[in-house]
Amino acid sequence: MRMNYKFFIACVLTLALIIVGINRISTSNLSERKYSENSGQITTICEYLNGEQFKTYDIVRLDIFDSLTKINCSKKDDSNGGYVNTDYTITDSNLIGCLEVLSNHGFLRIIKEYNYMYFQTKGSFNESVGLIYSPVEEPDLSGINAKKQILKKLKTDGWYYNKTIYD
Numbered sequence: 664m665r666m667n668y669k670f671f672i673a674c675v676l677t678l679a680l681i682i683v684g685i686n687r688i689s690t691s692n693l694s695e696r697k698y699s700e701n702s703g704q705i706t707t708i709c710e711y712l713n714g715e716q717f718k719t720y721d722i723v724r725l726d727i728f729d730s731l732t733k734i735n736c737s738k739k740d741d742s743n744g745g746y747v748n749t750d751y752t753i754t755d756s757n758l759i760g761c762l763e764v765l766s767n768h769g770f771l772r773i774i775k776e777y778n779y780m781y782f783q784t785k786g787s788f789n790e791s792v793g794l795i796y797s798p799v800e801e802p803d804l805s806g807i808n809a810k811k812q813i814l815k816k817l818k819t820d821g822w823y824y825n826k827t828i829y830d
Contacts, residue, residue, distance in 0.1 A: 694794055694824040695817050697784060701768055702819075704761035705782065709796055711758055712775045721746070723775040731762045778802060781825070788829070795823040 698705065717723050720736040732753045737746040753759055765773075765782070770793075772783040779797035786792075795802050795814070798821035804812050813826040 694784070694792075695819075697768065698794055698817065698819060698822055701765055701770075704764045705794075705796075707758065707761045708765070708773060709780060711755075712773070712780060716751075717775065720749075721776065725762065725773040726771070727762050727766045727773065728771045731759050731766065777806070790829065791825075791827045793825055795825045796821055797823065 712723055717736065720738050722737040724735045724737075725733070726735075734751040734753060736749045736751065738749075739745075740747045753762070769784050770782055771786050772781075772793075774781045774783070778800065779795050779802040781793055781795050783791055783793035794817075801816070802814070802823060802825075804814060804825070804827070807827060808829070809827045810830045811826075811828040813824070815824040816822075817824060
């Protein structure tokens, strides 16, 4: 009986070590896979958000965890130092289908700002994880007030893994 107990303990410890090892697999590799699995939908959304109707806005935001059809756009208003907001409703069924697929695969939010688009896959009060698309240059994240920034280039040109830890 004593031998079986030791065997059980050894199995539990081995399983725990395997789980720890799996969790240590690079998150950027998981992001690479997430991009690959959803590249068609992501490409469609990038093309849509790079359209003429959104070029005049400083921030374009889709909270797909909340709504697949609402886009919030913000433009700086120098007269009062704030932003002017405009909402759009998505009516294109192909685009809504793409957003639905991303939502079902764990994407929470899409933000277009500065020189990049951010596809958030994890979010909490102190952490944000996702994919960044910045085709021309590495995204400048220095304007984000964060405790720690991790940015790793993915294999696909213009794509980056991003993890931001806030104070």
